[in-house]
Amino acid sequence: MGKDDIPIIETRHLSRKVGEIYLVRDVSRRVFQGEIVAVVGQSGAGKSSLLRLLNRLDEPTEGTVLLDGVDYRTIPPRELRRRVGLIMQSAYLFPGTVGDNIRFGPRQRGEDLPRKDVKALLARVGLSDFSDRDVSELSGGEAQRVSLARALANRPEVLLLDEPTSSLDEGSKSDVEELLLEIIRGGGLTCILVTHDLAQAMRMASRVMLMEKGRIVQAGTVEEVLHADKIVP
Numbered sequence: 310m311g312k313d314d315i316p317i318i319e320t321r322h323l324s325r326k327v328g329e330i331y332l333v334r335d336v337s338r339r340v341f342q343g344e345i346v347a348v349v350g351q352s353g354a355g356k357s358s359l360l361r362l363l364n365r366l367d368e369p370t371e372g373t374v375l376l377d378g379v380d381y382r383t384i385p386p387r388e389l390r391r392r393v394g395l396i397m398q399s400a401y402l403f404p405g406t407v408g409d410n411i412r413f414g415p416r417q418r419g420e421d422l423p424r425k426d427v428k429a430l431l432a433r434v435g436l437s438d439f440s441d442r443d444v445s446e447l448s449g450g451e452a453q454r455v456s457l458a459r460a461l462a463n464r465p466e467v468l469l470l471d472e473p474t475s476s477l478d479e480g481s482k483s484d485v486e487e488l489l490l491e492i493i494r495g496g497g498l499t500c501i502l503v504t505h506d507l508a509q510a511m512r513m514a515s516r517v518m519l520m521e522k523g524r525i526v527q528a529g530t531v532e533e534v535l536h537a538d539k540i541v542p
């Protein structure tokens with residue numbers, strides 16, 4: 310349990326309905342500081358839709374999310390997205406240099422990151438000398454590291470990771486996985502990790518939630534959920 314037992318993220322009847330279909334349906338869950346929670350489920354189950362609701366890229370049609378006990382609809386979206394960082398499957402970097410990408414978030418808040426801070430952030434993801442490199446010249450693993458450093462530049466409390474290693478080969482996958490664990494644990498960050506990869510969920514998460522048709526149909530420890538016969542792919 311986290312500080313004072315207030316969940317960092319609490320969803321209350323969180324739902325998103327498009328037409329007649331619920332992409333996310335009645336999700337009421339709590340995640341505490343420092344936890345890594347994996348969200349698993351088949352393609353189309355609503356995992357990405359859930360993450361997009363959690364930092365309000367999409368609007369709930371019912372229910373809401375509390376961030377540190379505060380209804381997120383009262384938090385300005387830009388602040389919300391600084392505190393709750395989303396990293397997607399393929400790194401969405403802006404054209405330009407690595408440094409431009411890192412400086413972007415702080416600049417939006419009127420903060421100009423000094424060169425040494427950019428370098429320090431890049432060092433955390435193992436890319437110390439990459440500041441002036443053009444993003445079009447990066448490998449997939451490097452680009453994913455830059456998007457992590459860019460998220461960290463915002464000093465988030467929560468990281469939402471949507472299949473962060475699925476586009477990487479085995480070698481860079483385990484590197485990025487280790488890096489993520491180091492950063493999450495080292496910074497006391499809270500993390501919600503969407504993954505198709507059950508072995509990855511086992512390596513990284515302490516709790517797992519299984520989604521089906523927009524609902525969370527099972528939740529528990531990694532062993533409880535991943536060993537239930539329901540989830541055998």
Ligand SMILES: Nc1ncnc2c1ncn2[C@@H]1O[C@H](COP(=O)(O)OP(=O)(O)OP(=O)(O)O)[C@@H](O)[C@H]1O
Nearest residue numbers: 327331332350351352353354355356357358359505
């Ligand atoms: N904007 C939208 N309007 C209507 N339907 C949508 C929209 N976005 C997603 N969907 C549908 O909602 C369902 C859930 O999609 P979502 O992307 O959340 O699934 P997912 O669990 O992330 O799948 P995957 O593992 O393939 O990434 C899918 O059936 C998808 O086609």
Ligand SMILES: [Mg+2]
Nearest residue numbers: 356357358471
């Ligand atoms: Mg998805």
